[in-house]
Amino acid sequence: MIIGIGTDLADLPRIADLLALPAGRRFMERILAPEERLLAEQRKARLVEFVAGRFAAKEAVSKAFGCGIGRQIGFHDMIVTNDDSGKPVCTVSAAALERLGLADGVRIHLSITHTGGMAGAFAVVEDIGGRR
Numbered sequence: 001m002i003i004g005i006g007t008d009l010a011d012l013p014r015i016a017d018l019l020a021l022p023a024g025r026r027f028m029e030r031i032l033a034p035e036e037r038l039l040a041e042q043r044k045a046r047l048v049e050f051v052a053g054r055f056a057a058k059e060a061v062s063k064a065f066g067c068g069i070g071r072q073i074g075f076h077d078m079i080v081t082n083d084d085s086g087k088p089v090c091t092v093s094a095a096a097l098e099r100l101g102l103a104d105g106v107r108i109h110l111s112i113t114h115t116g117g118m119a120g121a122f123a124v125v126e127d128i129g130g131r132r
Contacts, residue, residue, distance in 0.1 A: 003106065003125040006063025010052040010119045019048060031055050033079045052119035053112045054080050060123040061090055061108060065100055072099045088112050104129020
Protein backbone atom coordinates (compact mmCIF):
# COMPACT_ATOMS: atom_id res chain seq x y z
CA MET A 1 0.00 0.00 0.00
CA ILE A 2 1.26 3.48 -0.86
CA ILE A 3 1.88 5.57 2.26
CA GLY A 4 2.57 8.78 0.39
CA ILE A 5 4.39 10.69 -2.31
CA GLY A 6 6.77 13.59 -1.96
CA THR A 7 8.69 15.96 -4.17
CA ASP A 8 11.28 18.65 -3.61
CA LEU A 9 13.47 21.07 -5.54
CA ALA A 10 16.85 22.46 -4.49
CA ASP A 11 18.38 25.57 -6.03
CA LEU A 12 21.93 24.76 -7.19
CA PRO A 13 23.30 28.32 -6.77
CA ARG A 14 21.93 28.44 -3.21
CA ILE A 15 23.59 25.11 -2.35
CA ALA A 16 26.83 26.30 -4.00
CA ASP A 17 26.75 29.46 -1.87
CA LEU A 18 26.19 27.42 1.30
CA LEU A 19 29.04 25.05 0.50
CA ALA A 20 31.38 27.99 -0.20
CA LEU A 21 30.83 29.48 3.27
CA PRO A 22 33.27 28.76 6.10
CA ALA A 23 30.50 26.58 7.57
CA GLY A 24 29.97 24.74 4.27
CA ARG A 25 31.54 21.56 5.58
CA ARG A 26 29.24 21.68 8.60
CA PHE A 27 26.22 22.07 6.28
CA MET A 28 27.33 18.95 4.37
CA GLU A 29 27.79 17.04 7.63
CA ARG A 30 24.29 18.05 8.73
CA ILE A 31 22.67 16.86 5.50
CA LEU A 32 24.79 13.84 4.51
CA ALA A 33 25.40 10.67 6.51
CA PRO A 34 29.05 9.54 6.74
CA GLU A 35 28.72 7.03 3.87
CA GLU A 36 27.19 9.75 1.67
CA ARG A 37 30.04 12.12 2.50
CA LEU A 38 32.48 9.49 1.24
CA LEU A 39 30.56 9.40 -2.05
CA ALA A 40 30.51 13.21 -2.16
CA GLU A 41 34.29 13.38 -1.88
CA GLN A 42 34.50 11.35 -5.11
CA ARG A 43 32.30 13.92 -6.94
CA LYS A 44 34.65 16.89 -6.78
CA ALA A 45 33.54 18.47 -10.08
CA ARG A 46 29.84 17.81 -9.38
CA LEU A 47 29.75 18.22 -5.61
CA VAL A 48 27.03 20.89 -5.70
CA GLU A 49 24.74 18.68 -7.80
CA PHE A 50 25.41 15.70 -5.54
CA VAL A 51 24.63 17.57 -2.31
CA ALA A 52 21.59 19.33 -3.80
CA GLY A 53 20.25 16.04 -5.16
CA ARG A 54 20.63 14.30 -1.80
CA PHE A 55 19.05 17.26 -0.01
CA ALA A 56 16.05 17.22 -2.38
CA ALA A 57 15.79 13.42 -2.12
CA LYS A 58 15.69 13.42 1.66
CA GLU A 59 13.13 16.23 1.72
CA ALA A 60 10.97 14.34 -0.82
CA VAL A 61 11.19 11.08 1.14
CA SER A 62 10.30 12.78 4.43
CA LYS A 63 7.31 14.43 2.74
CA ALA A 64 6.23 11.04 1.39
CA PHE A 65 6.21 9.78 4.98
CA GLY A 66 3.88 12.71 5.73
CA CYS A 67 6.02 14.33 8.39
CA GLY A 68 8.87 16.31 6.83
CA ILE A 69 12.30 16.57 8.43
CA GLY A 70 11.96 16.81 12.18
CA ARG A 71 11.24 14.66 15.23
CA GLN A 72 10.20 11.50 13.43
CA ILE A 73 12.86 11.41 10.72
CA GLY A 74 16.05 13.38 10.30
CA PHE A 75 18.60 13.81 7.52
CA HIS A 76 20.90 11.14 8.97
CA ASP A 77 18.03 8.65 9.28
CA MET A 78 17.98 8.47 5.47
CA ILE A 79 20.92 7.30 3.38
CA VAL A 80 20.76 7.77 -0.39
CA THR A 81 23.18 5.68 -2.43
CA ASN A 82 23.04 4.19 -5.92
CA ASP A 83 22.66 0.60 -7.04
CA ASP A 84 24.96 -0.96 -9.65
CA SER A 85 22.97 0.57 -12.50
CA GLY A 86 23.07 4.07 -10.96
CA LYS A 87 19.49 4.08 -9.70
CA PRO A 88 19.12 6.02 -6.42
CA VAL A 89 18.33 3.86 -3.41
CA CYS A 90 17.15 5.26 -0.07
CA THR A 91 17.41 3.32 3.16
CA VAL A 92 15.85 4.52 6.40
CA SER A 93 17.14 3.74 9.89
CA ALA A 94 15.26 1.20 11.99
CA ALA A 95 14.86 3.84 14.72
CA ALA A 96 13.09 6.24 12.34
CA LEU A 97 10.84 3.47 11.01
CA GLU A 98 9.93 2.66 14.61
CA ARG A 99 9.11 6.32 15.34
CA LEU A 100 6.97 6.38 12.19
CA GLY A 101 5.13 3.21 13.21
CA LEU A 102 6.51 1.33 10.21
CA ALA A 103 8.93 -1.10 11.81
CA ASP A 104 7.61 -3.92 9.58
CA GLY A 105 9.26 -2.24 6.59
CA VAL A 106 8.83 0.07 3.66
CA ARG A 107 9.97 0.24 0.06
CA ILE A 108 11.06 3.63 -1.22
CA HIS A 109 10.87 4.47 -4.90
CA LEU A 110 13.09 7.47 -5.62
CA SER A 111 14.06 9.54 -8.63
CA ILE A 112 16.61 12.39 -8.61
CA THR A 113 17.19 14.80 -11.50
CA HIS A 114 19.38 17.81 -12.22
CA THR A 115 18.52 20.40 -14.82
CA GLY A 116 19.56 23.99 -15.31
CA GLY A 117 20.00 25.50 -11.88
CA MET A 118 17.87 22.98 -9.99
CA ALA A 119 18.04 19.52 -8.50
CA GLY A 120 14.75 17.73 -8.02
CA ALA A 121 13.55 14.54 -6.43
CA PHE A 122 10.34 12.54 -6.39
CA ALA A 123 9.63 9.78 -3.87
CA VAL A 124 6.95 7.18 -3.26
CA VAL A 125 6.90 5.31 0.05
CA GLU A 126 5.23 1.93 0.06
CA ASP A 127 4.28 -0.04 3.19
CA ILE A 128 5.49 -3.61 2.66
CA GLY A 129 4.63 -4.75 6.19
CA GLY A 130 0.92 -4.69 5.48
CA ARG A 131 -0.01 -2.87 8.69
CA ARG A 132 -1.83 0.07 7.12
